[in-house]
Amino acid sequence: MTTDDYDEYQRGRDKMTAHRKTPDALRSARWFAPDDLRSSGHRSRIMQMGYSPDEWMGKPLIAIINTWSDINPCHAHFKQRVEDVKRGILQAGGFPVELPAISLSESSVKPTTMLYRNLLAIEAEELIRSHPIDGAVLMGGCDKTTPGLLMGATSAGVPAIYVPAGPMLRGNYKGTVLGSGSDGWKYWDERRAGNISKAEWIGIEGGIARSHGTCMTMGTASTMTAIAETIGMTLPGASSIPAADANHIRMCSESGRRIVEMVWEDLTPARIQTHRAFENAIAVAMAMGCSTNAIIHVISMARRAGHDIGLDDFDRMSRHVPVIANIRPSGDKYLMEDFFYAGGLPSLMGRIRDKLHLDTLTVTGRTLGENIAGAEVYNDDVIRTRDNALYQEGALAVLRGNIAPDGCVIKPSACEKRFFKHTGPALVFDDYPSMKAAVEDEDLDVTADHVLILRNAGPQGGPGMPEWGMLPIPKKLVKQGVRDMLRMSDARMSGTSYGACILHVAPEAYIGGPFALVQTGDLITVDIDRRSIHLEVSDEELERRRAAWQPPPPRYSRGYGWMFSRHIRQANDGCDFDFLQTDFGEAAGEPSIY
Structure with missing residues (x-):
């Protein structure tokens, strides 16, 4: 860390401790504090739901943007986990309000959830912007929910913390460990070749996904939640915790407690998501053997934060960071549950710490370097040493x-x-x-x-x-x-x-x-x-x-698809809508209170 970097970091720490917000400076106070007719109506409607003023007046209002739905198996536990988040918020003196958002179930949505990632980003941003929200807990995990929620919260600008859904438990069929997707493709080819019967295939279908949670291979879900942790938007180690583990419940309540403090500290995404934080994300992605989708999502997330990250950044990093996470599909044996037991993401980052900017700030109020200090690896075959890497260059x-x-x-x-x-x-x-x-x-x-x-x-x-x-x-x-x-x-x-x-x-x-x-x-x-x-x-x-050459006919003539077709950018630019990127124009100001 240079002297200038340290001074900037120390100024940030001083601001969090010495310049805490007061209740009258809360964003929600604009709705509830004035002694006028309009604010009286806001207060009355909160009381209509059975809440007394002592429960919410002068306290941070925390939005829990929950992507649970009945058709999203990755987020099936969020119906319960949201209560754990609420518990943490209440313990810390905040007032939780759950705001449901589009769920984007990767296994059910056609033609692709990518069509709707930007719709989730718009929804998250506008839910925060239009309501009396002081901070946000973002509950996601299934592939496009992580970038969608983070893009929206970044544009909204209030303090936010991300709660990953967590990977599901290992798959199992007749004593063989199965990995999401990867083994599906593998065994389907064997069935096409006539080597697997229909009955055996049904057994594989039932054994490959045994619990709630995201894919337990190093697919897009685990890649993106790890990136969320690396850029500083989750609690340390949060992205590696299996969805069915009791540690996940505790992480949810701790995230609820932490977001309340973040509001008082005014610890916004802009202070966390620096250019250096996204460089960290690319380095960690390479070491993990990440999903190719990381490129599109990281570019769009970084540009929402005002940083010009592009393909060249990925290729440059790929030349210098080896793949050390022995997780399928890049690895040949292990799954995310094994990765968690081996020490999880903090342990992997500890092994490439010389490739990281350790001074970047995180939602904890501490630096990345502080968060991973003392991290140990408990299985050198799951998280390899660099001289025993799976692949000496990066994943992509x-x-x-x-x-x-x-x-x-x-x-x-x-x-x-x-x-x-x-x-x-x-x-x-x-x-x-x-x-x-x-x-x-x-x-x-x-x-x-x-x-x-x-x-x-x-x-x-x-x-x-x-x-x-x-x-x-x-x-x-x-x-x-x-x-x-x-x-x-x-x-x-x-x-x-x-x-x-x-x-x-x-x-x-x-x-x-x-x-x-x-x-x-x-x-x-x-x-x-x-x-x-x-x-x-x-x-x-x-x-x-x-x-x-003749251009194909238009895909859409109306609705969201029509808008999507006219404003979507190409893959090398992150596939965000042109009108949502920071170089398009200034965002609207705060909603008027009439």
């Missing part, structure tokens, strides 16, 4: 070339090394249904050297950029024993997925990016070490194809 790599001038992404830590340098012919599909039908055709003209292409599946083309990027291996090849091949799309893939999948091609084909010009039989060359991808077609031929 950003490729660029004439087919993806604004970049595309691959996860080298989860694919066969023979694809690190590869040239093969393209086999192109313009939509998901035709691809899905073709790969089941055992007469399909395809080899293991082909590059399967799915396009028109990006932010606008999907719509919403669905998780279609882990294209199925053609059944013909599966029966031959092939379990990986190069696949390329402008879609995303689940963080629980694996394989040589090139994703997030930008600009997407639907808006006329060069990806739209690829034809079956074209040779594509990939070189991960050189971070390059090249379509072996002359510039003159590409120009001829561009002149003949």
Whole structure:
């Protein structure tokens, strides 16, 4: 820490201790404190619900933005956990108010929850902005809920703390440990090959998800809650606690107590989410063997906080931070429950502390370095030492070339090394249904050297950029024993997925990016070490194809989808709405009190 950094840090600590808010300075006081008719109406309506003024006057009003629903298994326990959060808020002298928000169940929402991440961000921001809220507890965990809630709370600007849903327990079938998603894909290929019966498959379905909570592999859910912790928005260790563990209940009540103190300290997201905090997030993501979705979400979260984080930051960090979390799908054995027992995220951060800015502030009021001081690793096979890393570079790599001038992404830590340098012919599909039908055709003209292409599946083309990027291996090849091949799309893939999948091609084909010009039989060359991808077609031929290209018909003619299509940005810019980013314009002021 430099002298300037230390002085800034100390000034922040002094402000929290010496310049605490007084009750009259609370945001909620604008609604309830004035002796006028309008405020009398506000007070009367609170009393209508059975609360006496002693319960809420002069106390911080804390919004609990809860993404529970009856159809979201990842958040099934939030119906009870919200009571634990309320208990903590009341213990600390605050007044809790639960504000439900859209749930975004990854396993149920079609075409993709990514279509609605920004809708959750808008809802969270406006719930806070329009109500008499002094601070917020954000309850999420399923993939898009973490970035959505944090983006909204960041834009709203009040003190906020994040409560992760936590990973579910390990899966189990006939004594075999199963991991969410990853083993689903693996065993489905075995069923397609005729090696697993229908009865066995039903057993796997029932054993792979045994409790409430998010996917227990290092998928997008665990990646994003770990990132929330790294940037300082959760209590230390919160992201690793299994959903069914009693530690999770205690974490919820402690978060409730802490948010009340954060309000008095005026500890807002802007003070926590610095550029350096997001650099920490990228470093930790690489060490975890993170989901490829981290790139899109971290870019959008950072830009909401006013920081210009982009693809180059991820690629730069990937060159220097090894993968040390032996968690599927990058790892070969362990799951998030094992990660928690091994010491969790604080222990992993302790092993890469020289790659982190330890002076960044967190919701505890302490620095990241203070939070992880003394963290120990209890299993060196789960959280590896750096000289015994799973993969000596970071989990992700950003490729660029004439087919993806604004970049595309691959996860080298989860694919066969023979694809690190590869040239093969393209086999192109313009939509998901035709691809899905073709790969089941055992007469399909395809080899293991082909590059399967799915396009028109990006932010606008999907719509919403669905998780279609882990294209199925053609059944013909599966029966031959092939379990990986190069696949390329402008879609995303689940963080629980694996394989040589090139994703997030930008600009997407639907808006006329060069990806739209690829034809079956074209040779594509990939070189991960050189971070390059090249379509072996002359510039003159590409120009001829561009002149003949016709844009697809619009996906929407009304409603939210219509708005989404006109304002969504591309994958390399985080897929936020243009009108919600900080460079678009100033946010509206506080609501008027008439």
